[in-house]
Amino acid sequence: MTRTYAALLFAAGKGTRMAPLTDTRPKPLITVAGRTLLDHALDLTNVPCIGKRVVNAHYKGAMIHDHLRGRGVAISDEVALLETGGGLRHALPLLGDGPVVTLNTDAVWCGPNPVQTLCAGWTPAMEALLLLVPTSRMRGHSGPGDFARAADGRLTRGQDYVYTGLQLTRTNRVHGVRVPAFSLNVIWDQMIAHGGLYGLVWDGLICDVGRPESIPQAEAMLKEHDV
Template identity: 35%
Template sequence: MTIKQAMVLAAGLGTRMRPITDTIPKPLVKIDGKPMIDYSLDALAEAGVERAVVNVHHHAEQMLEHLRSYTRLEIIISDERERLMNNGGGLAKGLKLLDPGDVFVTNADLFWIGEPSDRPSNLRRLAGFYDGNQMDMAMLCVKLEDTTGHNGKNDFNLANDGKLSRYREQGPKPVVYAGAIAMNTSFLDDAPDDAFNLNIYFDKAIARGRLYGMMLEGHWLTVGTPEAIGDAEETIRRYRTFA
């Protein structure tokens, strides 16, 4: 299955990235010469996505200018300049700009490298893994040891049947949420119009036994502070050397 539409969450303030984000939005901070959001957009385009909603707030004009120049897929803007909606509210608002149906959800400041060249990409695999008959969300997950820049904490336990539950030390395989989801837009049909955290819907899916996870292939990076830029770029160089 090919998922042809997506939502990229890109409206955060990037407060931990100050002073860099005093003058530039976090998704446009360059890592190894490439704006962070372009890692996400390129992965979506490679997976067959044709159009993506991107929400904007902080330094929105810079975001709009950059996104106008991105040509690999159609970009639709969800404008949050008047009111920042948190990740859940931003997603619910943005999904209204897409057709009802299956969709990817990704983050503008989380990305991965080192996917095996002889296998489908992580997002193509996630689209194939997602089954709306039994899943509310299919989440891309990664082992803690395959991350750079993360806070060192696991998010979920992944059972043998693919179901996810909130992390507990004595639970099955511990994993980190890698910032990509396949889902149907209808799962957020009952979402409030106000700002809210997407964790509400993670917990809703868990309670219904319908939150599933699939393991990422490669290495996952998150860049939350100015100091983390160097670590991310060193990891990228290391993977390029061994490619």
């Protein structure tokens, strides 16, 4: 029997790097290849290992509500921006205690379903499992990677692999952070110190859609994949 996990899709940020497109809409509602970034991300969660889906919202949140109305997706509204770690903690009443899948909504993917791949790689010994790609398989990204990966899958800070924006994580550590808004990096550093942060290398392609010029790059990647 397949275990199911709740999923949180991050859609609350202001998307300032995507201006001027985000002057009139939140970044997750920008379209790539005729579909919104949010719908591209939601498509990835249509797999047996995902149960409840939650989207967080803040900037132009009413537009997120309108877009998702009637689709069976819960919304975690943020009065103030809480960043990724604070946003996860705020959404826990809707998600449950976890482990929980979290997914950024500013990328498009080509290859085997990354959410299904991630869920299949989880083991009880892990505190979190991050999906990674080498820099050569990450488009729309400049600079080095985020993590180094040992032979047993444990992660440390390094430059070999880029974090794709998708993870499966336990949630107990978020309760110990004393500020309302904080990055998941705070939690990951604690996990690294205790040997509990793991990484799984994915063999697909991903394009970070963080700036307007990334949109044609993402659409070209999708078109190449469909040929």
